[in-house]
Amino acid sequence: MIHQYKNNGYNIVMDIASGSVHVVDDVVYDAVALLEPVIGELETAVPISLEARQYVRESLKTSYPEAEIEEALAEIQELIDAEELYTRDIYQQYITDFKKRKTVVKALCLHIAHDCNLGCRYCFAEEGEYHGRRALMSFEVGKKALDFLIANSGNRVNLEVDFFGGEPLMNWDVVKQLVEYGRSQEQAHNKRFRFTLTTNGVLLNDEIMDFCNREMANVVLSLDGRREINDYMRPTRNGHGSSYDIIVPKFQKFAAERRALHKDYYVRGTFTRHNLDFCEDVKHFADLGFDQLSMEPVVAAPTEEYAIREEDLPRIMEEYDKLAVEYIRRRQEGNGFNFFHFMINLDQGPCVAKRLSGCGSGTEYLAVTPWGDLYPCHQFVGQEDFLMGNVDTGVVREDIRDEFKLCNVYAKEKCRNCFARFYCSGGCAANSYNFHGRITDAYEIGCEMQKKRIECAIMIKAALS
Numbered sequence: 001m002i003h004q005y006k007n008n009g010y011n012i013v014m015d016i017a018s019g020s021v022h023v024v025d026d027v028v029y030d031a032v033a034l035l036e037p038v039i040g041e042l043e044t045a046v047p048i049s050l051e052a053r054q055y056v057r058e059s060l061k062t063s064y065p066e067a068e069i070e071e072a073l074a075e076i077q078e079l080i081d082a083e084e085l086y087t088r089d090i091y092q093q094y095i096t097d098f099k100k101r102k103t104v105v106k107a108l109c110l111h112i113a114h115d116c117n118l119g120c121r122y123c124f125a126e127e128g129e130y131h132g133r134r135a136l137m138s139f140e141v142g143k144k145a146l147d148f149l150i151a152n153s154g155n156r157v158n159l160e161v162d163f164f165g166g167e168p169l170m171n172w173d174v175v176k177q178l179v180e181y182g183r184s185q186e187q188a189h190n191k192r193f194r195f196t197l198t199t200n201g202v203l204l205n206d207e208i209m210d211f212c213n214r215e216m217a218n219v220v221l222s223l224d225g226r227r228e229i230n231d232y233m234r235p236t237r238n239g240h241g242s243s244y245d246i247i248v249p250k251f252q253k254f255a256a257e258r259r260a261l262h263k264d265y266y267v268r269g270t271f272t273r274h275n276l277d278f279c280e281d282v283k284h285f286a287d288l289g290f291d292q293l294s295m296e297p298v299v300a301a302p303t304e305e306y307a308i309r310e311e312d313l314p315r316i317m318e319e320y321d322k323l324a325v326e327y328i329r330r331r332q333e334g335n336g337f338n339f340f341h342f343m344i345n346l347d348q349g350p351c352v353a354k355r356l357s358g359c360g361s362g363t364e365y366l367a368v369t370p371w372g373d374l375y376p377c378h379q380f381v382g383q384e385d386f387l388m389g390n391v392d393t394g395v396v397r398e399d400i401r402d403e404f405k406l407c408n409v410y411a412k413e414k415c416r417n418c419f420a421r422f423y424c425s426g427g428c429a430a431n432s433y434n435f436h437g438r439i440t441d442a443y444e445i446g447c448e449m450q451k452k453r454i455e456c457a458i459m460i461k462a463a464l465s
Contacts, residue, residue: 001016001089002014002032002086002419004032005455006029007324007455008321008325008463010023010459010463011024011025011026012024013028013029013085015084016089016419016421017089018083018085018087020084020085021461021462022079022085023462025072026064027068027069027071027072030059030060030063030064031056031060031069031073032085034055034056034060035076035086036086038052038055039052039080046080048073048077056073057069102154103364103401104156104364105149105152105153105365105366106158106360106364106365107149108149108160108161108365108366109164109365109368109377110162110163110368111137111164111369111370111381112136112142112163112165112168112175113135113136113166113169114136114165114369115136115166115167116165116166116170116237117167117170117200117202117203117236117237118200119234119235119236119237119239120233120234120235121232121233121234122233122270135369135370136370137370139178141368141391142174143181144391144392145372145391146161146178146185148391148394149161150191157191158191158192159192159193159194160193162195162197162198163175163178163196163198164198167199167203168198168199169202169203169208172208175197179211183215194218196216196217196218196220197212197216199219199220199221199222200234200247201222201247202236202246202247204247204254209253213258213261216263217263217264218263218264218265219254219265219266221254221255221267222234223244223251223268223269224271224281225269225278225280225284225285225295226280226281227245229274233270233274233306251290252289255291255292256289264292266294266340267290267292268295268340269281269295270296270297270298271296271297272306272308273305273307273308274306276312276315278295279319279326281295282337282339286330286335286337291338292337293337293338293340295339297445297446297449299428299431299434299443299446310445313445313449316449317448320449320452321456324342324456324459324460327339327460328463331464341450341457342456342460343457344423344454359425361376361377361380361404361429361430362376362377362400362401362407362429363401363405365377366388367380368391372390372392373387373390374387374390374391374394375387376388376400376404379430379431379434380430386400388401406440407429407439408426409426413440413441414441415442418447418451420451424447424451424454426442427447428446431443
């Protein structure tokens with residue numbers, strides 16, 4: 001299976017199964033399109049048949065000189081011989097075997113605070129309450145969570161823990177205690193913790209930043225863009241004052257410190273129907289001095305006034321194209337930034353299992369509530385049908401875990417023939433469930449945006465190579 005498209009003056013041909021990407025001239029581009037229904041997926045590298053060659057010659061003879069057509073056919077044959085075009089999908093059996101393996105847990109999302117000091121309009125966590133009650137995780141529950149992770153991680157050495165909310169800084173003392181406890185367990189159990197923190201920044205101060213710069217491998221800083229956009233969607237709880245004015249100076253200082261220390265951070269925004277011109281918000285981030293950026297589309301019921309709808313997609317596609325061109329321009333001028341969704345490794349990429357099954361929610365990755373309940377991920381928290389167990393009991397609903405183990409690109413009808421399946425890994429299980437009532441479906445609006453981002457990312461690679 002191949003995928004072809006034109007973007008910003010580039011003719012791009014993707015071979016889906018092998019992951020090979022080719023930037024080609026017009027005649028090769030057109031010849032590949034003609035051969036796709038004739039050749040399909042080859043069992044082995046074979047010569048292009050005489051009939052197929054003649055079909056291409058006849059189809060293109062009024063558009064290109066004969067010599068160019070013959071040269072294109074020779075180039076295509078070389079790619080077929082190198083197994084970089086029309087290659088066979090060999091991964092379905094692999095994922096079946098992989099899912100039979102014993103499950104180990106490698107990452108936890110600790111809901112350190114089911115409370116928040118902002119009132120974001122789109123918050124899926126209901127201002128931190130998650131369909132339940134406000135609560136802060138105790139050190140005792142957090143300690144049990146880390147013990148659970150150690151005990152269920154098998155031989156895996158590197159473990160990940162994200163302090164999440166609500167707003168984690170509302171329970172800062174427990175965050176520090178848990179980091180200290182985790183560090184104290186590393187040598188004894190041959191483990192290394194990679195701690196991360198997601199914060200809205202309201203409570204950031206020098207002491208917190210210093211601690212994070214020592215202990216946090218990554219920090220995610222939530223900001224939605226221009227002042228008017230951010231303050232409309234991310235108001236303070238009392239409705240007074242600008243969250244933008246409170247947060248931005250702190251984030252600028254924090255990001256500068258992280259860069260100087262070669263530590264990771266992301267400024268993460270959410271765009272809604274109120275800022276479909278989100279390229280302007282990303283540019284605003286960059287102009288503020290941030291260079292590690294993400295801007296995620298809001299996921300909300302279509303009844304919400306800020307929700308992205310199908311009719312918004314053409315505008316959004318144009319905006320991603322606009323952002324890609326801006327990304328290239330700034331990179332070439334020496335003042336570039338990284339944009340999370342444009343960062344695709346075409347040379348090596350993630351492991352096969354991750355490409356096929358995604359984030360590992362419900363299996364390798366779990367969320368822990370303030371009282372120690374285990375859920376497949378933070379977006380399922382509070383939905384009792386997905387309560388998997390507790391840090392005291394471990395995972396007791398193995399049926400839920402087994403359902404998530406089988407959630408992969410081959411289990412999803414909409415993914416099987418999608419060119420993006422090995423890049424998006426089938427999309428978000430929570431979005432699938434929230435829109436279709438099952439985790440093996442797909443959120444179509446999200447799919448379209450993801451496919452566009454992948455196309456832009458590959459075009460950027462071509463432009464900057």
